[in-house]
Amino acid sequence: MSDDSEVQAERRTSLNEDWLATIVGLVLLLLVLFGVIPGWLIP
Amino acid sequence: MADPVTETTTRETSSTTAWTIGGVAVVIAIGALVRLLDQGVPAWTKGTGFGGIAAVIEYPVYAIVLGLIGNVVLTQLGVRDRLAGGFRTEFFIKTGLVLLGGSINFAVIVSAAGPAIVQAFLLITIVFGFTWWLGGRLGLDDKLRALLASAVSICGVSAAIAAAGAVQAKKEQLAYTASMVVIFALPSIFLLPLAVDALGLSQAVGGAWVGGNIDTTAAVSAAGAIVGEQALQIATIVKTTQNALLGVVAVALTAYFALKVENQENATKGRGRELWERFPKFVLGFLAASIIATIFTSVVGAAAAKPLITNVNDLRTIFLILAFVSIGLEFRVAPLKEAGWRPVGVFASATVVNLAVGLGLAVLLFSGFGT
Numbered sequence: 001m002s003d004d005s006e007v008q009a010e011r012r013t014s015l016n017e018d019w020l021a022t023i024v025g026l027v028l029l030l031l032v033l034f035g036v037i038p039g040w041l042i043p
Numbered sequence: 044m045a046d047p048v049t050e051t052t053t054r055e056t057s058s059t060t061a062w063t064i065g066g067v068a069v070v071i072a073i074g075a076l077v078r079l080l081d082q083g084v085p086a087w088t089k090g091t092g093f094g095g096i097a098a099v100i101e102y103p104v105y106a107i108v109l110g111l112i113g114n115v116v117l118t119q120l121g122v123r124d125r126l127a128g129g130f131r132t133e134f135f136i137k138t139g140l141v142l143l144g145g146s147i148n149f150a151v152i153v154s155a156a157g158p159a160i161v162q163a164f165l166l167i168t169i170v171f172g173f174t175w176w177l178g179g180r181l182g183l184d185d186k187l188r189a190l191l192a193s194a195v196s197i198c199g200v201s202a203a204i205a206a207a208g209a210v211q212a213k214k215e216q217l218a219y220t221a222s223m224v225v226i227f228a229l230p231s232i233f234l235l236p237l238a239v240d241a242l243g244l245s246q247a248v249g250g251a252w253v254g255g256n257i258d259t260t261a262a263v264s265a266a267g268a269i270v271g272e273q274a275l276q277i278a279t280i281v282k283t284t285q286n287a288l289l290g291v292v293a294v295a296l297t298a299y300f301a302l303k304v305e306n307q308e309n310a311t312k313g314r315g316r317e318l319w320e321r322f323p324k325f326v327l328g329f330l331a332a333s334i335i336a337t338i339f340t341s342v343v344g345a346a347a348a349k350p351l352i353t354n355v356n357d358l359r360t361i362f363l364i365l366a367f368v369s370i371g372l373e374f375r376v377a378p379l380k381e382a383g384w385r386p387v388g389v390f391a392s393a394t395v396v397n398l399a400v401g402l403g404l405a406v407l408l409f410s411g412f413g414t
Contacts, residue, residue: 025141
C-alpha cells in the first residue's frame with residue numbers, strides 16, 4: 001500500500017470510529033437511564 | 044477451486060482481525076486490573092505508611108503505568124505491534140466523553156461555551172501560527188509543519204490524522220507527529236495537575252488550562268480527572284470546543300495546500316461537504332448526551348436521576364480507563380529517533396508557548412466561572 005492510501009485509510013478509520021463512539025456512548029447512556037443496564041452490572 | 048490469492052488475502056484478514064481482538068482483550072484485562080487496584084488499594088493499605096499516598100492516587104495513574112508496563116512486556120514478547128490494532132485510544136476516549144456529557148447539566152455547557160470558544164479560537168490561532176512560523180525558520184517540510192502545528196494547537200493525534208489527510212502527508216510524518224503528541228502528553232498528565240495545585244488555581248481555571256494545553260483529548264481527561272470532577276468537566280468542554288474547530292482548520296489546510304503548494308484549480312469546490320466530513324461527530328454525541336440527561340433529570344426529578352447518573356459515571360470511568368491503558372500500550376519512542384532534533388525542538392517550543400498563553404487565557408476567561 002502506498003503512503004497516501006495508508007494515510008487515507010487511517011483517516012477513514014478515524015471517521016468511522018468517531019461515529020461508532022458517538023452511537024455506542026448514546027446507546028449506553030439511554031440503556032443506563034432507562035434501567036436496562038442496572039448498577040450492579042457495571043464493574 | 045478457490046483462487047489462491049483470494050485465499051491468502053482472506054487468511055491474512057482473519058489473522059489481523061484475531062490479533063486486533065487479542066489487542067482489545069489485553070486492554071480490557073489491564074483495565075480490569077486498574078479498576079481492581081483503584082477500588083482496592085486504598086482499603087488494603089489503610090493504616091499503613093503507603094495508605095496516605097494510595098488514597099490520593101487516581102485511576103489514570105494506575106491505567107497509564109500499567110499500560111506502559113504492558114507495553115514493555117508485549118514488546119519483549121515480540122507481539123506488541125501485531126496487537127496494536129486493538130489499542131483503540133480514540134474510540135474509548137470518545138465513547139467515555141459522550142458518557143461524560145451525560146453528567147454535565149446542559150446549562151453548564153451553555154455558560155462555559157462563550158469563554159471556551161474565545162479561548163479555543165485564540166489558542167489555536169496563536170499556537171498554530173507560532174508552530175508554523177518556527178517550523179519554517181528551522182526549514183521543516185511544509186506538510187510536517189502543518190501536522191505539527193495542527194497536533195500541538197488543536198487536539199493531538201486526531202488533529203494530526205485530519206491534517207495528514209488534508210495535506211497528503213507521508214505515513215512516517217503522521218507516525219512521528221503522533222508519537223511526539225504522546226511523549227509530550229504523558230508527563231503533562233502528571234505535571235499539570237501538580238502545577239494547578241502549586242499555583243493555587245481554581246477547579247474551573249485549572250480545568251480550562253489543562254483542556255487548552257494538553258494536546259490529546261485522552262490525556263486532557265486523565266489530567267482533568269486528577270485535578271477534580273469540576274476541572275474534568277471544564278477541561279472537557281474546552282477540549283471539545285477545540286475538537287469542534289478541527290474541521291475548520293482541516294478545510295483551510297486542504298484549500299491552502301491545494302491552491303498554494305500544489306497549484307490546483309477548483310480547490311475550493313465541495314468545501315461545505317468536507318467541513319461536515321471532518322467535523323468530529325462525537326462532539327454532537329457529547330452535546331446530545333448532556334441534553335438527554337438534563338431533560339431526563341427534570342422529568343424524573345433530581346433524587347430519582349442521581350443514582351442512574353452515578354451509574355453513567357461509573358461506565359464513563361471504565362471507558363476512560365480503557366483509553367488511558369491504550370495510551371500506555373501505544374507509546375513508542377522509535378519514530379522520534381528517526382525524526383531528528385528539529386521537529387522535537389519545534390514541538391517543545393510550541394508546547395511552552397501553549398502553556399504560557401493557555402494559562403493567561405484560562406485565568407482571564409474562567410476566573411469568575413461558577414461563582
